[in-house]
Amino acid sequence: MKRFLNKLELLPDMELNVLEDKKGRLIFEVNGMGHTFLNLLKTELWNDSHIKVATYAIKHSEASNPKFILETDGDESPKSALTSAVTRLKKQSEHFKKELASFR
DSSP states (O other), X not given: OHHHHHHTOSSTTOEEEEEEEETTEEEEEEETOOHHHXXXXXXXXXXXXXXXXXXXXXXXXXXXXXXXXXXXOSSSOHHXXXXXXXXXXXXXXXXXXXXXXXXO
């Protein structure tokens, strides 16, 4: 599972550690990320109709790693939902880069 998450290559400096992997529920710790990216990921996950819970918590920004909680309705696995969301974010990022380059 850890290899699955790290293959997503969300960002090069990000490290993910799975804390819980059950049917319909995935909890993982995200090292090296803060509110900016996690809010983006959370918002994109909510675009999936199978998502029941998509949230994260940071107990203390200087002393703990964020924990992301993802639950689905069972028709789609959390891994699949996460992979789809990351794929959509990558496409949006590439589109943004192209648009930005056109202004130079």
